Amino acid sequence: MDYILRFFTTQSISSTMLYMCLAAFTGSMLGKLEIKGIRLGVAGVLFTGILVAHFGAPIDAHTLYFMRDFGLILFVYSIGLSMGPRFFSSFKKDGLLLNLFSIAIVAGGFGIAFLIVRFTDIPSAAVAGLMSGAVTNTPSLGAAQQVLVEQGAAPAVISKTGMAYAIAYPFGVFGVILSMMLIRRFFRINTQSEMNEYLRSLEGSEPALHNVEITVLNPGLFGKSIGHIKKILARELAFSRILRHGEPISGGNDEEIIRKGDIICGVSSQDNIQTLELKAGVVSLAKMADNIPGPLGMINILMTNQRIAGKTIQQIGIYRRYPANVTRIYRSGMKILPTLLTTLELGDTLRVVGKQEILNDVKRELGDSINELVKPNIISIFLGIFTGIILGSIPLFIPGLPAPARLGLAGGQLLIAIFLGHRGRIGKLSFYMTPGASLFMRELGIILFLACVGLLSGGKFVETILKGGWQWMLYGVAITLIPVLIVGIIARLMKVNYLKICGFMAGSMTDPPALEFANGLAPVQAQASAYAIVYPLTMFLRVLLAQIFILVTM
Secondary structure (H helix, E strand, C coil), X not given: CHHHHHHHHXXXXXXXXXXXXXXXXXXXXXXXXXXXXXXXXXXXXXXXXXXXXXCCCCCCHHHHHHHHHHHHHHHHHHHHHHHHHHHHXXXXXXXXXXHHHHHHHHXXXXXXXXXXXXXXXXXXXXXXXXXXXXXXXHHHHHHHHHHHHHCCCCHHHHHHHHHHHHHHHHHHHHHHHHHXXXXXXXXXXXXXXXXXXXXXXXXXXXCCEEEEEEEECCHHHCCCEHHHHHHHCCCCCEEEEEEECCEEEECCCCCCECCCCCEEEEEEEXXXXXXXXXXXXXXXXXXXXXXXXXXXXXXXXXXXXXXXXXXXXXXXXXXXXXXXEEEEEEECCEEEXXXXXXXXXXXXXXXXXXXXXXXXXHHHHHECCHHXXXXXXXXXXXXXXXXXXXXXHCCECCCCCCCCECCHHHHHHHHHHHHHHHHCEECCEECCCCHHHHHHHHHHHHHHHHHHHHHHHCCCHHHHHHHHHHHHHHHHHHHHHXXXXXHHHHHHHCCCCHHHHHHHHHHHCCCHHHHHHHHCCCCCCHHHHHHHHHHHHHHHHHHHHHHHHXXXXX
């Protein structure tokens, strides 16, 4: 019995892990409680962590520091990897506007913090902690404390920065969520309508793919083989089959000769219609059919063959070995027009048209085995994290600052993950991650992070508030709420999609729990996309301005 008592009351790595798990599972249950349609979500873990620490749980701070940072790495890396395929196309569309909104939020918080120092007697070190906690940005706290150390500040002064951070942090998490709810209520926003609008905008931003039928009228094509036609139209058309007198005559035989009036069936984008008419003949749009009459068939195949992943359609040569053609590729929610130079990646869904009797052979060659994708790609995950840590540690020397700025663990991971998610592979190494694995990695990371933050900040939390810290909390509320609400309202008045507003608000405050809340509003990528677009610049500015704040106010 004494052994059990000592285990629960003595500081050790084991007991620390025990209390961290206690905060994690109780907080997860708390987050599922719904009151008038409102749930804390994963942010509940932060508050149970504070509660557990308040009641005197013995914890090892060094263990929690490690678990906190590791959880943050997992969360940010999974976010970046899932957003990589769409990141650059999204940035071209409205990334500049979203980043301008985020810069306004960052600048607003900095200005309010500067006014607090100017017109109150709160030490600048404490206000720096409030500024970091109010925007839930741990790297900026570390940057501020590093400058304080280099400026010769006393340990008691530096500790005030951490305490102020802990006081402001809880509302920093909840304040962004509250702002999202207030904007939604004020403008009477229907999230289903916003989701539909976002999906329509995606269709407009990506080239729409159409089934097309080309009546061959170009004399230069008469007597030419299908193989020759494929090369001529390789950039504009994903070839499917040939119709002659209304009957299919080929599913992919490259030796078949084209005659005047033959109809070439395939898939193309609206942008290519005019070029196809110039090269071949009259183009008409056709309806997508679930079944193709006659000897030809159509099938969707999941690409899971590791040996051919990363190779182009021309290199794989399915169309040369079988009377079949790839007519569409679905990747990470995007529709891709397959050309001979299109690279196939793990997890792609390929639409194949060909003779019925060979479709199963094509399926076996491409894989179509979900079990192959279930296997975690451990090598690429840790290689990506390793590279992100190195990038985040590179010092950025800026004139006038005594210490170099850094992207930190979160910023470095996000940039690397976005790049790897966009590329998909480097050489033979694929960075594909199944949606289930990505979601697990994301949830585990954010829960570890918030449980550790709560345990680290909860010990003297109530005591500090009762001794005047409640005033600090109010100042933290101002830093959190005022810039976010003002910019959010302006964005909505400018007709920005509400889901994107939620995403850039969470990203501008570097607030993962707010992103989780936003993600729960609608099952689309609008929120995470906006978050990822503004996060890198926001992270850099938060770290940089925290250091500048200390230098100009000390």
